[in-house]
Amino acid sequence: MSMIAAFYGGKSILITGATGFLGKVLIEKLCRTSPDLKVIYILVRPKAGHTLQQRVSQIINSKLFEKVREVCPNVHEKIRAISADLNQNDFAISKEDMQELLSCTNIIFHCAATVRFDDHLRHAVQLNVTATQQLLFMASQMPKLEAFIHISTAFSNCNLKHIDEVIYPCSVEPKKIIDSMEWWDDAIVDEIAPKLMGDWPNTYTYTKALGEMVVQQESGNLNIAIIRPSIVGATWQEPFPGWVDNLNGPNGMIVAAGRGFLRAIRASPLAVADLIPVDTVINLTLAVGWYTAVHRPKSTLIYHCTSGNLNPCNWGKMGCQVLSTFEKIPFEKAFRRPHADFTANTITVHYRNAVSHRAPAMIYDIYLWLTGRKPRMTKLMNRLLRTISMLEYFINRSWEWSTYNTEMLMSELSPEDQRIFNFDVRQLNWLEYIENYVLGVKKYLLKEDMAGIPEAKQHLRRLQNIYYLFNTVFFLIAWRLLIARSQIARNVWFFIMW
Ligand SMILES: CCCCCCCCCCCCCCCCCCCCCCCCCC(=O)SCCNC(=O)CCNC(=O)[C@H](O)C(C)(C)COP(=O)(O)OP(=O)(O)OC[C@H]1O[C@@H](n2cnc3c(N)ncnc32)[C@H](O)[C@@H]1OP(=O)(O)O
Ligand SMILES: NC(=O)C1=CN([C@@H]2O[C@H](COP(=O)(O)OP(=O)(O)OC[C@H]3O[C@@H](n4cnc5c(N)ncnc54)[C@H](OP(=O)(O)O)[C@@H]3O)[C@@H](O)[C@H]2O)C=CC1
Incomplete structure (x- = not known):
């Protein structure tokens, strides 16, 4: 019998960020392994014209929940969506709902965050710091609360090279920043943001670091743990391999490379690609929830959920494997044949951006314009280049994360739990x-049918022929111009002909 699965039986669990990438996998695993849990409260906001119920139904009826619907046919009764906006006071939760949450919650998993790298500092502070503070305040009023699990990121201290499972202080107290945000206008925030952020590369990693400090300072008597995943990727094993549903991190780059937009990226092929599958993160999260509630460690434990020190893989190896998979399983509607490489030199990067990214986009836009359609490729390419520029920081460096707590927890699990809640990335x-x-x-993610692979391969062959034709015509024109202007070129031409 799994101790972890049994622990969640009969429990009332509160999850923030449940509609996000990690949140969905967390609910899925909880419902599948502990179908006898009492209820999962999820804090959801209505979005994009969808009501709360529609959003929940979409999740439950998705492919990800296929196995859950078999194991736990009444899954929709287990999930109770509560209307909430984490940017509002008291999260804009109704009095009745708040009362129920305060009196019933046993475990909190706090996943909600803004993960945009370029979010305005005010908004990032609001969601990643102030909302965390408010949730901790709520937690302190919950008599039945056994554990509060905060999801942070391994990059909250990306300004350091070696990172231990401890909280590192930021130079300005988070409380001061929260207070200042009340009276600073946007112009002041914009001016002061670079000074506050120091050597953090973006508002996301900086506010996640502040969020950890808030957790440490406001923990009071709560049983708290922090989990720091690195770059979270598709599922490894559960509920099935390869599940992913957003364009964040490497996902967007894989799409861009597979469709032939991405031709070159500034990256160190030897830098460690610290990817971690999302199901591994969730298994660790559930194990930490159990351990924190049952063993009640004296201090707040931090768990690194990373792969680099246990089973390293570098960007070069990863990129090669991505490209070789495209040979077998090409994406549909490719713009060009997938072919990309890593460059390290700044001049080469500018050259490749001009020649391999911008020029083909412009040529294609001219073609669209000539055929009476709306040009769109240049805009798309600019967006891609902007995204790449934001990711570059993370693919040109390596970090070392110690994993003592994570390894300690692994050794605490029964063989049954090690199997069901496997987070051994080795x-x-x-x-x-x-x-x-x-x-x-x-x-x-792209919702492409496997039956379309032969057609996709044929499309790539056509693109290859267009490429050869284009190069031949280009070469002939260039040569013709050269012959017209240069005696040496003419001599070479006559020599070849002769
Ligand atoms: C040796 C030879 C081998 C050769 C090999 C060759 C290689 C070939 C293979 C290549 C694969 C292997 C290498 C991969 C390297 C990857 C490194 C990853 C590092 C990640 C580190 C993460 C560390 C921290 C982890 C964490 O802790 S947290 C999670 C990380 N957080 C994020 O990853 C958010 C990032 N994003 C944003 O920060 C915002 O997205 C923003 C970018 C500002 C845009 O912002 P904006 O321009 O405003 O655009 P949006 O409004 O966002 O979107 C507007 C529209 O673009 C769409 N779109 C949003 N995104 C993306 C995206 N990426 N890519 C594409 N499209 C996207 C969106 O769908 C919407 O489409 P639409 O709806 O309009 O149709
Ligand atoms: N993905 C990754 O690579 C990594 C993620 N992490 C951490 O994991 C956690 C989850 O990330 P991930 O699932 O990828 O992120 P997503 O962007 O997929 O999900 C974010 C979640 O937060 C919710 N949310 C955002 N703003 C509000 C709001 N104002 N009110 C209520 N809910 C809100 C979103 O709801 P809605 O659907 O309504 O927008 C969504 O459910 C984050 O804390 C992140 O820092 C850490 C390391 C890597």
């Missing part, structure tokens, strides 16, 4: 994982 075979990842991007 067992991961990278080549197999990346192949399933690319396949998952095709199937679950």
Whole structure:
């Protein structure tokens, strides 16, 4: 019998960020392994014209929940959506709902965050710091609360090279920043943001670091743990390999490379690609929830959920495997044949951006314009280049994260729990994982049918022929112009002909 699965039986669990990437996998695993849990409260806001109920139904009826619907047919009764906006006071939760949450919640998993790197500092502070503070205040009023699990990021201290499982202080107290945000206008925030952020590369990582400080300072008597995942990727094993549903992190790059937009990226091929599958993160999260509630460690424990020190893989190896998978499983509607490489030199990067990214986009836009359609490729390419510029920081450096707490927890689990809640990343075979990842991007993110592969391959062959034709015509025109202007070129031409 799994101790962890049994622990969640009969429990009332509160999850923020449940509609996000990690949140969905967390609910899925909880419902599948502990179908006898009492209720999962999820704090959801209405979005994009969808009501709360529609959003929940969409999740429950999705492919990800296929197995859950078998194991736990009454899953929709287990999930209770509560209307909430984490940017509002008291999260804009109704009095009745708040009363129920305060009196019933046993465990909190706090996943909600803004993960945009370029979010305005005010908004990032509001969601990643102030909302965390408010949630901790709510938690302190919950008599039945057994554990509060905060999801942070391994990059909250990306300004350091070696990172231990401790909280590092930021130079300005988070409380001061929260207070200042009340009376600073946007112009002042914009001016002061770079000074506050110091050597953090973006508002996301900075506010996640502030969020950890808030957790430490406001923990009071609560049983708290912090989990720091690195770059979270598609599922490794559960509920099935390769599931992914957003364009964050490597996902967008895989799409861009597979469709032939991305030709070159500034990256160190030897830098460690610290990817971690989302199901591994969730298994660790559930194990930490159990351990924190049952063993009640004296201090707040931090768990690094990373792969680099246990089973390293570098960007070069990962990129090669991504490209070789495209050979077998091409994406549909490719703009060009997938071919990308890593460059390190700044001049080469500018050259490749001009020649391999911007020029083909402009040529294609001219073609669209000539055929009476709306040009869009240049805009798309600019967006891609902007995204790449934001990710570059993370693919040109390596970090070392110590994992003592995570390894300690692994040794505390029974063999049954080690199997059901496996977070031992040493067992991961990278080549197999990346192949399933690319396949998952095709199937679950791009929603492409596998039956379309022969047609996609044929399309790539056509693109290859267009490429040869274009190069031949380009060469002939260039040569013709050269012959017209240069005696040496003419001599070479006559020599060849002769
Ligand atoms: C040796 C040879 C081998 C050769 C190999 C060759 C290689 C070939 C293979 C390549 C694969 C292997 C290498 C991969 C390297 C990846 C490194 C990853 C590092 C990640 C580190 C993460 C560390 C921290 C982890 C964490 O702790 S947290 C999670 C991380 N957080 C994020 O990843 C958020 C990032 N994003 C944003 O920060 C915002 O997205 C923003 C970017 C500002 C845009 O912002 P904006 O321009 O305003 O655009 P949006 O409004 O967002 O979107 C507007 C429209 O663009 C869409 N779109 C949003 N995104 C993306 C995206 N990426 N890519 C594409 N499209 C996207 C969106 O769908 C919407 O489409 P629409 O609806 O309009 O149709
Ligand atoms: N993905 C990754 O690579 C990594 C993620 N993490 C951390 O994991 C956690 C989850 O990330 P991930 O699932 O990828 O992020 P997502 O962007 O997929 O999900 C964010 C969640 O937060 C919710 N949310 C955002 N703003 C509000 C608001 N004002 N009120 C209520 N809910 C809100 C979103 O709801 P809605 O659907 O309504 O927008 C969504 O459910 C975050 O704390 C992140 O820092 C850490 C390391 C890496």
